[in-house]
Structure formats: C-alpha cells, structure tokens
Amino acid sequence: MIGVGKAKQYANVLDxxxxxxxxxxxxxxxxxxxxxxxxxxxxxxxxxxxxxxxxEDAGYAVGARVLELLCHRxxxxxxxxxxxxxxxxxxxxxxxxxxxxxxxxxxxxTEHEDEYMISEKELLVNRFISIPKDMGAFNxxxxxxxxxRGVLENAGFPAVVTAHFVPIEGQQRPRTTILIKFAExxxxxxxRLG
Amino acid sequence: MASTACFVIVSKNGIPIxxxxxxxxxxxxxxxYQHQFILxxxxxxxxxxxxxxxxxxxxxxxxxxxxxxxxxxxEVHELYIKIFLNPLYLPGSRITSSHFDTKVRALAxxxx
Numbered sequence: 001m002i003g004v005g006k007a008k009q010y011a012n013v014l015d016x017x018x019x020x021x022x023x024x025x026x027x028x029x030x031x032x033x034x035x036x037x038x039x040x041x042x043x044x045x046x047x048x049x050x051x052x053x054x055x056e057d058a059g060y061a062v063g064a065r066v067l068e069l070l071c072h073r074x075x076x077x078x079x080x081x082x083x084x085x086x087x088x089x090x091x092x093x094x095x096x097x098x099x100x101x102x103x104x105x106x107x108x109x110t111e112h113e114d115e116y117m118i119s120e121k122e123l124l125v126n127r128f129i130s131i132p133k134d135m136g137a138f139n140x141x142x143x144x145x146x147x148x149r150g151v152l153e154n155a156g157f158p159a160v161v162t163a164h165f166v167p168i169e170g171q172q173r174p175r176t177t178i179l180i181k182f183a184e185x186x187x188x189x190x191x192r193l194g
Numbered sequence: 195m196a197s198t199a200c201f202v203i204v205s206k207n208g209i210p211i212x213x214x215x216x217x218x219x220x221x222x223x224x225x226x227y228q229h230q231f232i233l234x235x236x237x238x239x240x241x242x243x244x245x246x247x248x249x250x251x252x253x254x255x256x257x258x259x260x261x262x263x264x265x266x267x268x269e270v271h272e273l274y275i276k277i278f279l280n281p282l283y284l285p286g287s288r289i290t291s292s293h294f295d296t297k298v299r300a301l302a303x304x305x306x
Contacts, residue, residue: 012293014276065279072275154248 031128038129038140048138056146056161063150066094079155083182083190086155090148091118098147099124114182118148119166123176139163141176148178158183199255199306200229201298203274204237205286206248212289216302229254248285249274259306266305273297 041054070093071079080086091106109115123141131138141163149161160181165174203212213230233252240250251267251274277289 013280014273014291014293014297016276061281064285065281068275068278072272156248 034125034140034143035129048135052138052142055140055142056149059143059146059148060150060153063147063152064154065150066097066147067151067154070094070097081156082193083157083186086152086157087116087118087180090151094147094151109179112181114184114187116180116182118178118180120176120178122173123163126176139165139176141178145178148180152180157186159186199253199257199302200233201254201270201302202230202233202252203270203289204250204252207286209286210288211249211286212294212298214295214298214302216299216306255306257306262305266301269301269305270298273301 037058038051038055041051045051045054070089074093080089087106091103095101095103103118104121105119107117107119109117123144125143126140129140131140145161145163149159152159152161160183162179164177164179166177167174199216201214201216202210205211215229233254236252236254237250240252251270253263253267255263273294277283277291277294278285
C-alpha cells in the first residue's frame with residue numbers, strides 16, 4: 001500500500017474533505033478495540049446495568065455524529081421528519097455505513113403503539129463476544145442500541161432503546177433485537193402531521 | 195461596499211457556541227452588542243419554526259446577496275460537521291479552535 005498514491009497531507013483536520021475516503025476498517029481492529037472498551041468499563045462499574053448504560057452512552061456519541069455526517073453525505077442536508085422515514089433511514093443507510101449491509105428486519109410492535117424492533121441474526125459487535133452465565137441478560141448490543149438512540153434523539157425523536165436476545169429454535173445463537181420505544185410527544189407529533 | 199454582518203452558531207439549548215463579526219466596516223463597540231441582541235431576539239422566532247434541528251446558524255446582514263449567504267452557510271456547515279465529528283468535542287460546548295475561526299472569516303470574506 002505504501003507508495004501507491006501519495007495522499008495529500010493536510011495540516012489541519014478542518015481542511016480534509018468530508019467525502020467517502022476508504023470505506024473499510026479492519027474487523028479485527030474493531031473487535032479488539034471494542035473488547036478493550038468493554039473490559040475497561042467492566043473494571044469501572046459494580047453491576048451489569050451500569051455497564052450497559054456506559055456502553056449505551058458510548059454508542060450515543062457515535063450515533064449523533066453518524067446522523068450529521070450521513071445527512072450531509074447522502075441526503076444533501078435534508079433530514080427526515082416523519083417517524084417511518086427516520087426508521088427506514090436507520091435500518092438501511094445507517095446500518096449499511098456501519099456494518100456493511102442493511103439490517104435484517106424492521107417490525108412494528110404489536111402490543112404497544114410506540115414500539116418498533118430492528119432485528120439482526122448476528123450483530124457485528126457481538127460476533128466475537130461470549131457472555132458468561134453469571135452475567136445473565138447482559139448484551140453488548142447495548143452499544144448499537146446507544147447508536148440508534150443517538151441518531152433518533154438528535155433527529156428530534158426521543159426514545160428509549162434497548163437490545164435483547166431472542167432465542168430461535170433450530171439455531172444455536174439467539175437473534176438480537178433492538179427495541180425502540182418512542183416518547184409520548186413523538187407520537188403526538190406524528191398524529192398531528194397526519 | 196460596506197456591509198455589516200454578525201454570524202452566530204447556537205446550540206439546542208439556546209447557548210451560543212460560536213460568534214464572529216464578519217462585516218467589512220470598522221466595528222464599534224456598541225454596534226457589536228447591538229448585533230448580538232438582535233440575533234438573540236430573532237432566536238425565539240426561529241426556534242418556533244425549526245423544531246427538528248439541534249443547532250442553528252444565524253447571520254445578521256444588510257445585503258441582498260441570497261446565493262452568497264446560502265453557499266456561505268453550506269461551507270460553514272461542512273466545517274461544523276468536521277468539528278462535531280471529533281470524539282472529544284462535547285456537543286453544545288463552545289468552539290474555541292482558532293483555525294475554525296480563521297476559516298470562517300475567510301469564507302465570510304469570500305461569499306459575503
């Protein structure tokens with residue numbers, strides 16, 4: 001790779017172009033970084049809920065930035081204001097940029113009006129992680145849940161987002177589902193917009 | 195061509211993140227305060243209209259150069275995104291980078 005084409009060196013990050021650049025990041029580098037992040041947070045907290053919250057906060061920061069960047073790159077600075085559109089945006093565009101492909105499915109919850117679910121057979125961040133039995137229901141997908149929450153909140157749709165394992169018969173590893181529960185005001189606004 | 199202009203970036207909570215005088219007239223002390231006061235008053239009106247965004251760019255101007263203003267905003271928006279992408283930047287805090295300041299003023303001279 002060295003000497004293939006001398007990339008222009010920019011003195012300051014503000015001068016660098018915002019365009020795509022090289023799309024791929026090494027998976028092992030990411031897995032390593034993510035595992036270090038989880039381990040570091042494990043030393044800082046006493047219980048699982050706190051650990052999940054910290055991962056989610058890390059994801060939130062990523063989500064906020066991803067939203068700004070994608071709106072600028074892909075949509076020419078137009079942002080979605082309808083609920084279904086923003087969910088579609090997350091489920092296809094955001095997932096494709098972050099994980100290389102669209103999410104497996106997007107569903108509307110049946111029990112409550114304000115719940116939606118994005119499911120994935122094997123979440124990229126969970127691929128190299130195994131949860132020991134004594135950690136119970138802990139899910140590193142909390143990081144991805146944080147990303148989704150970051151995108152939604154900064155787009156004006158406050159929501160509570162969590163990640164859950166859903167066991168499927170016939171498969172060894174359970175499916176991961178991101179559950180999105182929108183705040184009251186979002187639904188009211190949607191009803192007003194018709 | 196004398197033109198006065200004052201540019202402000204305001205965050206979601208109404209706190210200004212960045213301000214700059216970009217006019218080409220010599221600036222007097224009280225004039226600068228007056229500009230900021232006008233911009234704050236305009237903020238209420240704008241906030242009623244724009245509820246989806248989380249940052250607002252505002253420019254006080256007395257010229258009629260619509261296209262120039264639009265391209266100025268687009269370029270500053272790009273600069274803002276680059277600042278925002280910094281993982282160590284807390285969204286909503288003041289932008290203190292002198293490089294950013296220099297670039298905004300250069301863009302203002304170019305477009306306005």
